[in-house]
Amino acid sequence: MVTAAKRTPVKPRLSAQQRRDQIMDSATTLILQRGLLHCTLEEVAAxxxxxKALIYRHFSSRDELLVALLEREYSVLRGRGLGAFPPDTPFDRVVRVATLKAFEYLYERGAILRELASDRSTQQLLQPRDREERMASTRFFVDKSMRTYGLPPEVAQIIAVITINAPLSAARGLRKFGFTPQMSAEVWTEFVLGGWEAVGRRFGTGVEPVVTKRHTENPKPARRTPGKR
Incomplete structure (x- = not known):
């Protein structure tokens, strides 16, 4: 009796979007492992x-691929951003939740965003969108802090810019020291809200701050994960 040869299972064909996602995931892996310099379409295809013919069906150039990667990162950020809050959300609640989401993003995906921003040509692609996103966040915090603490616009803008940009610089170091994103976000939130109240007393128009009680969910920060020495 002749035994029929076993057939090799045929892999299901990926949809166009699935293939694009596969390519972008591979590009992300390549960039994190070898740096942005090695992110060519040929290297990504490998x-x-x-x-190479297949990758060119989805991305006609390296810049097009990098734009897609940037768009994907900003899509993730928007999903965790300020637009999800109803207009009447208390200011301290906005700061608490937005800060936690920001630190979670930076711990999880900050490395790829830093790599994408490190290249001069990529910076030119990044700057318009980055400026747009940061301006929207700044306007949001300026408006909220003016109404909550009675701050003049210029003071509100200074504090908003510091609040938005500080986690971007701090997250990498905090992670290296073994602090969790939850602990980092909690400590930073208390620092920011306390600072905003102090600035309101110093520069505000005498409006009573419209804030709810803090220190209700976690009276003490969680212990950090021991860092490697």
């Missing part, structure tokens, strides 16, 4: 295990 990492993804596909032909």
């Amino acid at each position: 990492t993804a295990g596909i032909s």
Whole structure:
């Protein structure tokens, strides 16, 4: 009796979006492992295990791929951003939740955003969107802090810019020291809200701050994860 040869299972064909996601995931892996300099379409195709002809069907140039990667990161950020809050959300609640989401993002995906921002040509692609996103966040915090603490616009803008940008610089170091994103966010939130109240007393128009009680959920910060020495 002749035994029929076993057939090799045929892999299901990926949809166009699934293939794009596969390529972008491979590009992310390549960038994090070898740096942005090695992110060419040929190298990405090799990492993804596909032909150069196939990758060119989805991305006609390196810049187009980098734009897609940036768009994906900003899409993730928008999903965790300030637009999700109803207009009447208390200011301290906005700061608490937005800060936690920001630190979680930076711990999880900050490395790829830093790499994308480190290249001069990529910076030119990044700057318009980055400026747009930061301006929207700044306007949000300026408006909220003016109404909550009675701050003049210029003071509100100074504090908003510091509040938005500080986690971007701090998250990498905090992670290296073994602090969790939850602990980092909690300590930073208390620092920011306390600072805003102090600035309101110093520069405000005498309006009673419209804030709810803090220190209700976690009276003490969680212990940090021991860092490697």
